[in-house]
Amino acid sequence: MKKIKEVKIPFSTYDVVYKKDVKDMGKILYGDIDHNCEIIRVSERFSERRQIQTIVHETLHGINFDMGLPDVEKNVEMLAGTLIYFIQHNPELIEEIQKVKG
Ligand SMILES: [Zn+2]
Numbered sequence: 001m002k003k004i005k006e007v008k009i010p011f012s013t014y015d016v017v018y019k020k021d022v023k024d025m026g027k028i029l030y031g032d033i034d035h036n037c038e039i040i041r042v043s044e045r046f047s048e049r050r051q052i053q054t055i056v057h058e059t060l061h062g063i064n065f066d067m068g069l070p071d072v073e074k075n076v077e078m079l080a081g082t083l084i085y086f087i088q089h090n091p092e093l094i095e096e097i098q099k100v101k102g
Helices: 048-067 073-089 091-099
Strands: 006-009 012-019 022-024 027-029 031-034 039-043
Touching: 006 048, 012 048, 022 031, 022 039, 031 048, 039 048, 048 073, 073 091
Parallel strands: 012 039
Antiparallel strands: 006 012, 022 027, 031 039
């Protein structure tokens, strides 16, 4: 899998850092996000599919943070899965979106 170096959202650019383990008080995580340092950490312990889901998931936390939206874990979880499905199942639309990027 290609390692993702950074993720851009309208007001921030997050560096993506791959770690052997990502933990919070001993609990093993898929990844996490540091809004102040603009870093998304991804655990390499899990599958490539999970690593991609984690980047999308943590990016949505970043969007919520930047936009001042309520950051509800369950919503982020559902939106991440939905967004991945949307991207995977609408390649023609994604291609057109890229063309009008400007
Ligand atoms: Zn989360």
